[in-house]
Amino acid sequence: MQSQSHRLSVAPMMDWTDRHCRAFHRVLTRESLLYTEMVTTGAVLHGDRERLLGFDDVEHPVALQLGGSEPADLAAAARIGADLGYDEINLNVGCPSDRVQSGRFGACLMREPALVAEGMAAIRAAVSIPATVKCRIGVDDQEPEESLFTLVDLCAQAGVTTFIVHARKAWLKGLSPKENRDVPPLDYPLVHRLKRERPGLNIEINGGVGSLDEAEAQLAHTDGVMLGRAAYHTPGILGQADRRIFGAAADVGPFEAVELYKPYIARQLERGAHLSGITRHMLGLFHGAPGARTWRRILTVESVKPGADLSVVDAALAAVSGLKDQRGAGGLEAGEAA
Template sequence: MLKDVKFQAHRLSVAPMMDWTDRHCRVLHRTLSAHALLYTEMLTTGAILHGDRERLLAYDPAEHPVALQLGGSDAADLVAAALIGEAEGYDEINLNVGCPSDRVQSGRFGACLMREPELVAECMAAMAAAVKVPVTVKCRIGVDDQEPSDSLFRLVDLCVQAGVSSFVVHARKAWLKGLSPKENRDVPPLDYPLVYRLKRERPDLTIVINGGIASLDETLAHLEQVDGVMLGRAAYHDPAILGQVDRRVFGRGEDIDAFQAVELYRPYVMGQLAKGVHLAAMTRHMLGLFHGLPGARSWRRILTVEGVKSGAGIEVIDAALAAVSGAQDERRLRRLEAGEAA
């Protein structure tokens, strides 16, 4: 049945995650899925306009399709940053209306913008008029004492009038006072049915659901109700889950296992090492590749201990891979012996 589904990258995306989804992480994720939509970390307009633009916006061509997520609330600055992102070749410009951190709130962007839907719509209209690539919104269902069925629908409807047709909805409120950003990912209850209702009552919109989704089985269940699923921590801590995405979600391609992902990632690592990039900048994203498999602990230990050393090179990954292979061979041998004994 999936083979008949028209290919659309938003069916499965990997969430923008601060300090995690940098360019090295995204290339690793791309080795596992050719079709998932990848997102940058949230980048503030100030950082893009006044910071090290080349470092912040650099990405590998293999990452496409890849979206740039912006943080900001000044329409002129957002337009300027969006134009830069478009010129750099990003496939989508996304506005963060969901991050609950104090630093983000003090800058008047992120989840606190749920209280200013008119401002969000003004910013989205300005960006939509300025760039040719899609502009999208990633939001919460509400903040603090807001009634989600009111706050979410109002934000969406105003943004639709501004020219937006695609929304990623983290299906829980954000509590801006009293909860840390970490607690805001777990404590407020999830309300998937509200997001389903949004899609049902606004069928012409592209609605992607996010929040607490931990497996591809859950992903497929959500896809019965909405247009797409955005995976966050599940994809980062257990990236091998992405190796089944092309077949199970997009209905095209074959599964990629962790061993294949390492081999596909290897040329990129070699190229970055030659440019002076520290090995740990890349291997830190690989720690979960063999999650739940024999040798996973040795894999993590070798990458963590040896990968941070000065001059660490590809031999560290080779040693870690050998440890995993050895552990899996030993397990197979034990199973064979047990079977023969039986």
């Protein structure tokens, strides 16, 4: 049975979805599933686990995304993740970076579906929490109808029931990782077909979904939607997600979100975190609203100064609130909300 949280999730994004980002997204949406950045099995097994894997209890439900291909290492890393309290283990079969290719994990594994299935079988044998796959529809010259369905079918035979499909090919030769997020054409109909022809599996779609309107449209064809850059750059949309996607009673507005997030910021500052590393994930919160530019400027400039604390957030919030009041009185100059 698919977790309700899979109806909407926030994608694992390298350098973005760290623990501070996830805690911020959680105050906006209580229901959506959150993901870590991809962590390689080698890093899990041999690295600084608190730095790489540490998370706050407020983040649940939260999934650990692994990068790797060696079944024994995947099983060992999954056990560590489960013991730390993660709610799901996800295998990355979609990242197209050069570093990922050289390490034999990520999107290049679309060419080795039997190895992916073996790895997923090992993860499932190691942990009792859900084990899921995030993949592309194919790489390079693969025929997507064959590559996607083969990977899904082999992993399903290994007991995997949930797949998050980025509805683009990855071109491992000729395109940069950034270009691979936009240049290969989207093929939503193929993912919709996968759901129709494999109705017993939970199929979640990812790639190019830029709003909750688009997410709701996709839910007519799939079990879930994963938001990526839209959730990060315009996080305010997550404040509507619980009502629109999960049927909750009310939204969480940007001012309320900041107040809800402040206790987490205070705890992290007490533990030695730098304010700029926390507030960088909040820059887009007031996107399109009066004072958005001022909000970004204050947080960006003031948060990096020595001793920066919650007073910086309060100052930014007060400035936005004041400009909002001016807008209501007709006193805001054009362009301030840009």
